[in-house]
Amino acid sequence: MHLGHTHPAPAALSADARRPDGARRALRIGLGGPVGSGKTATVAALCRALRDALSLAVVTNDIYTREDAEFLLREAVLPPERITAVETGACPHTAIRDDISANLEAVEDLEDAVGPLDLILVESGGDNLTATFSKGLVDAQIFVIDVAGGDDIPRKGGPGVTTADLLVVNKTDLAPHVGSDLARMAADAKAQRGELPVVFQSLRGESGVADVAAWVRERLAAWTA
Amino acid sequence: MSRAALLVLADGRFPAGGHAHSGGAEAAVRAGRVTDAPSLEEFCRGRLHTAGLVAAALAAAAVLGADPGELDAAADARTPSPALRAAGRRLGRQLLRAARATWPSAELDAVARRFPKGTHQPVVLGLAARAAGLAPEDAAHCAVYESVSGPATATVRLLSLDPFDAAGVLARLAPELDRVADCAVEAARRAADEGADALPAASAPLLEVGAEWHAGWPVRLFAS
Ligand SMILES: Nc1nc2c(ncn2[C@@H]2O[C@H](COP(=O)(O)OP(=O)(O)O)[C@@H](O)[C@H]2O)c(=O)[nH]1
Ligand SMILES: [Mg+2]
Numbered sequence: 001m002h003l004g005h006t007h008p009a010p011a012a013l014s015a016d017a018r019r020p021d022g023a024r025r026a027l028r029i030g031l032g033g034p035v036g037s038g039k040t041a042t043v044a045a046l047c048r049a050l051r052d053a054l055s056l057a058v059v060t061n062d063i064y065t066r067e068d069a070e071f072l073l074r075e076a077v078l079p080p081e082r083i084t085a086v087e088t089g090a091c092p093h094t095a096i097r098d099d100i101s102a103n104l105e106a107v108e109d110l111e112d113a114v115g116p117l118d119l120i121l122v123e124s125g126g127d128n129l130t131a132t133f134s135k136g137l138v139d140a141q142i143f144v145i146d147v148a149g150g151d152d153i154p155r156k157g158g159p160g161v162t163t164a165d166l167l168v169v170n171k172t173d174l175a176p177h178v179g180s181d182l183a184r185m186a187a188d189a190k191a192q193r194g195e196l197p198v199v200f201q202s203l204r205g206e207s208g209v210a211d212v213a214a215w216v217r218e219r220l221a222a223w224t225a
Numbered sequence: 226m227s228r229a230a231l232l233v234l235a236d237g238r239f240p241a242g243g244h245a246h247s248g249g250a251e252a253a254v255r256a257g258r259v260t261d262a263p264s265l266e267e268f269c270r271g272r273l274h275t276a277g278l279v280a281a282a283l284a285a286a287a288v289l290g291a292d293p294g295e296l297d298a299a300a301d302a303r304t305p306s307p308a309l310r311a312a313g314r315r316l317g318r319q320l321l322r323a324a325r326a327t328w329p330s331a332e333l334d335a336v337a338r339r340f341p342k343g344t345h346q347p348v349v350l351g352l353a354a355r356a357a358g359l360a361p362e363d364a365a366h367c368a369v370y371e372s373v374s375g376p377a378t379a380t381v382r383l384l385s386l387d388p389f390d391a392a393g394v395l396a397r398l399a400p401e402l403d404r405v406a407d408c409a410v411e412a413a414r415r416a417a418d419e420g421a422d423a424l425p426a427a428s429a430p431l432l433e434v435g436a437e438w439h440a441g442w443p444v445r446l447f448a449s
């Protein structure tokens with residue numbers, strides 16, 4: 001097949017750090033964790049905190065609806081063309097770990113359409129504690145649990161709690177109401193995770209998503225260094 | 226040629242996006258046409274002799290070296306539903322990514338450059354088989370099997386159907402799968418001389434109509 005004088009490289013395969021045109025692609029950060037722990041709320045808060053300084057996009061993986069994408073659109077955290085919903089065949093953990101092809105297309109298409117981008121957040125529709133992101137899809141992952149889901153979750157461990165690059169324990173404002181022991185959660189998380197960081201946050205509180213946003217900025221600085 | 230390469234390509238866990246699609250089963254379940262193992266078997270039989278046959282012939286023709294552009298147009302002509310065309314292209318693009326990573330080849334790279342948004346899945350299936358050193362018969366078998374295994378697995382999730390019953394359906398269809406694959410290869414060989422018009426154009430109107438209906442649902446488990 002004769003292609004003329006230009007021989008552009010074909011589309012990227014997976015986590016290749018460079019795009020076909022040679023430019024560095026956006027940093028990709030995954031957010032996983034149980035249903036209702038506050039992943040979408042954290043994504044929305046991150047977008048608000050970072051969108052003035054960075055070029056952002058979001059990919060959602062819902063279990064069977066488009067609710068996460070629709071929430072982000074309704075809240076207008078980003079323009080609609082920067083938000084893509086991937087359909088997962090009722091298996092978000094498959095789409096983020098075992099068969100990442102649809103998500104790779106979503107992140108690459110976003111970069112083609114609205115790029116250059118600095119950061120793409122990929123949210124997984126929560127299903128359980130074992131869902132983790134493939135390294136072929138994201139560069140780092142945040143696992144979000146909340147204090148209302150039971151303060152024994154850090155003790156139980158599991159791949160998300162144990163190995164995520166950042167563990168977020170969300171909704172600390174609810175701890176007094178549900179009888180969760182934050183000190184115990186912190187000690188259990190430390191035992192499971194060693195030196196890996198943990199953030200306790202309340203999106204209803206004063207500082208909101210600030211700690212997570214600071215962590216994301218650090219990752220981004222390392223990525224572009 | 227490696228027989229095991231066929232197993233790699235045909236494996237339902239081959240990461241090419243199929244898990245998110247029901248092959249029309251979700252619409253058929255909602256419409257009350259698939260309710261149990263016997264009705265699943267009839268649904269799969271219908272799909273095998275229509276969409277399955279066409280897909281297998283396109284795949285076999287691609288292995289035989291037909292021009293992917295001509296096959297892409299032939300697939301479009303045989304797929305009236307825009308929703309199904311879009312799903313077929315999307316799956317083709319996902320399979321192409323997986324195939325390029327699995328069996329690196331200049332030919333697959335060239336196809337990725339020529340169709341950045343994807344060509345139809347059966348065409349890519351044939352090209353992947355070719356890159357893996359497989360024969361037209363292998364690609365055709367892969368295509369006919371996928372045409373029934375996708376809906377069968379999806380129905381297990383949709384109806385909580387006993388997975389052993391679903392496996393039994395597939396096993397009972399196996400001799401028919403072989404016959405349809407043979408017909409498809411024969412047609413693909415004819416098309417090598419006569420052009421893509423010699424490929425079969427069997428269509429299943431209910432699958433096409435169901436796909437358009439399904440694409441409009443706000444809540445669904447599968448992408449198609
Ligand atoms: N009280 C409280 N509620 C929160 C907090 N973060 C999120 N929520 C609420 O928890 C619910 C589930 O949040 P969502 O982000 O949709 O969870 P996801 O399923 O993990 O995406 C929503 O009603 C949020 O408003 C928090 O820090 N404190
Ligand atoms: Mg969510």
